[in-house]
Amino acid sequence: MPEHPSPWQNHILAALPAAAQERLLPHLTPVPMPLGKVIYEAGDNLEYVYFPTDCIVSLLYVMENGASAEISVVGKEGMVGIAVFMGGGSTPSRAMIQSGGSAYRLPGQRLRDEFNHQDASMRMLMLRYTQALITQMAQTAVCNRHHTIDQQLCRWILLSLDRLPDNRLSMTQELIANMLGVRREGVTEAAGKLQKLGVIEYHRGHITVLDRPAMERLSCECYAVVKKETDRLQSPLPPEATVPARPLNSLSR
Amino acid sequence: MPEHPSPWQNHILAALPAAAQERLLPHLTPVPMPLGKVIYEAGDNLEYVYFPTDCIVSLLYVMENGASAEISVVGKEGMVGIAVFMGGGSTPSRAMIQSGGSAYRLPGQRLRDEFNHQDASMRMLMLRYTQALITQMAQTAVCNRHHTIDQQLCRWILLSLDRLPDNRLSMTQELIANMLGVRREGVTEAAGKLQKLGVIEYHRGHITVLDRPAMERLSCECYAVVKKETDRLQSPLPPEATVPARPLNSLSR
DNA sequence: TACAATGTGTGTGGTAGCGCACATACCGAA
DNA sequence: TTCGGTATGTGCGCTACCACACACATTGTA
Structure with missing residues (x-):
């Protein structure tokens, strides 16, 4: 069995035309992504970008007093390090691995080269992904303002679940609290309710989602908004509003 | 006196090299930007982008139950409608005029043409501005999570002030409350405190900032973070990390 | 000058989430 | 098997903010 998953498990890399994949492949290095590792710190100059295959990375802001809040989350649908091509x-935020796995690393300059390549495929994919990321951030802001911890916990678990292979996630309540920017006790209480309802089951850092539809009902609208917009922006055939008219090849592999 | 301000009052247009300015000028139409007007609604397909010269536009999300929250704010430093080139x-958000004035309108296709032009100036400027916008959204999320109404009001007034010509802004407390996503009474109370401290003076929809340094002290760190990052990303000479090495001409006029 | 619309001040009770202090349960290592 | 670290449960007082209700003041308009 292979030590690393295929790079084409990452949706962006998979969506590239074969020629672009061939250009990038020699420069893609598989790297382990252990839980808790900080990929980059606020203000760090980014040397590499990362394409997750089966891990989850959280972008979070840490305040002067140490309190934190998650801005957005990145899994196999995206990449970490958009500031490399944004300029x-x-x-000002930190990137931390929230769920272990692996990813493919690409030197920043290679990404910029491909971003500016005559074949605009990579550029389109990156920009559309960035817009999805923006949507997620905006919705996080709304959610932080208006929704209860219970609703936010549901949203957060669902977003994580969409980026994982099965219905289980390994996260302590303490960690979740840091992501949501709330007290650990608040998460304990919210998770307790969900468990009592039979929606989830958890045990010392391991959460199993038993009833996903119920979860979606209990979540605020934020999850659905982000999900719908992400799907729209990453649909294989972009709408005509897209920059160049040249269509993408459907993915090779 | 001219009916419309010069397009070069907009920082993005002003930062373009002369050749790019000449390419765009024939397609830039001055448009009035009256307070309260909705530039585009959530989900609208964008026909035009707008470069404010002396108005302020709020991007805000309106929830199913009618509650709202501001995601970010755009003035003469930026543009409205990044989704046009993001793809x-x-x-999912609405763009509404928060402070009246005027702007220059550009057809979406013209923007895309310039974005993809061989001269990458426009592309660089747009991408860097987008990153500044992302920073603002992220910080809004953090602020909504952790800071009091008093702090947020200071941040909000400062952000608006940076985009206006003098130290006065015309905004009712009701409007501000909608932007911050809080009750009007909450704003009344916070503004009352500021007035008592002699930091601001207000009168039926007109706020005058008397002591800006005090205002900055009373604000949370979020304002400074956004300001610093915005300045960095829009400094006339971008750092070497920027996509193409070709330097921008320093702005004409 | 009357009047409605608009903008602001204030009070009362209710609640979500906080900070803190512990208690308890689980789990792996010595 | 004991023990210490880690994860979770629970209670208590506190505060910021909410929802609602209403008073009052300013402004433009009839």
């Missing part, structure tokens, strides 16, 4: 080279 | 063509 800033760094961001 | 989505629409967003």
Whole structure:
């Protein structure tokens, strides 16, 4: 069995035309993504970007007093390090691995080359993914303002679930609390309710979702908005509003 | 006196090299931007983008139950309608004029043409501006989670002030409450405190900032983070991390 | 000058989430 | 088997904010 998953498990890499895949492949390095590792710190100059295959990375802001809040989450549908092609080279937020697995690493300059390549496929994919990321951030802001911990917990678990292979996730309540920017006790209480309802089952850092439809009902609208917009922006045939008219090849592999 | 301000009052247009300015000028139409007007609704397909010269536009999300929250704010430093070049063509949020004035309108296709032009200036400017916008959204999320209404009001007024010519803004407390996603009474109370401290003075929809340094002290860190990052991303000479090495001409006029 | 519309001040009770202090349960290592 | 670290449960007082209700003041208009 292979030590690393195929790079084409990442949706962006998979959606590239064969020629672009061939250009990138020699520069893609598989890297382990252990839980808790900080990929980059706020203000760091980004040397590499990462394409997750089966891990989840959280982008979170850490305040001066140590309190934190998750801005958005990245899994196999996206990439970590958009500041590399956006031009800033760094961001005020931290990228931390929230669920272990592996990813493919690409030097920043290679990404910029491909971004500016005559074949605009990579550019289109990156920009559309960035818009999905923006939607997620915007919805996080709304959710933080208006929704209860119970609703937010549901949203958060669902977003994670969409990026994982099965219905189980390994996360302590403490960690979840850091992501949501709330007290651990608040998560304990919310999770207790969900368990009592038979929607989830958890046990020392391991959560199993038993009734996903119920979960979606209990979540706020934010999850659905983000999911719908992400799907729209990553549908294989982009709408005519897209920059160049040249269609993408359907993925090779 | 001219009926419309010069397009070069907009920082993005001003930062373009002369050749790019000449390409765009014939397609830039001055448009009035009256307070309260909705530039585009959530889900609308964007026909035009707007470059404010002296108005402020709020991007805000309106929930199913009618509650709202501001995602970010755009003034003469930026543009409205990034979804046009990001590829989505629409967003789940609304763009509404928060402070009246005027702007220059550009057809979406013209923007895409310039975005993909061999001269990458426009592309660089747009991408860097987008990153600044992302920073603002992320910080809004953090602020909504952790800070009090008093702090957020300071942040919000400062962000608006940076986009206006003087130290006065015309906004009712009701409007501000909608932007911050809180009750009007909450804003009344916070504004009352600021007035008592002699930091601001207001009178039926007109706020005058008397002591800006105090305002900055009373604000949360979020304002400073956004300001610093925005300045960094829009400094005239981008750092080497930027996509193409070709330098921008320093702005004409 | 009357009047309605608009903008602001204030009070009362209710609740979600906080900070803190512990208690308890589980699990792996010595 | 004991023990110490880790994960979770629970209670208590506190505060910021909410929802609602209503008073009052300013402004433009008839």
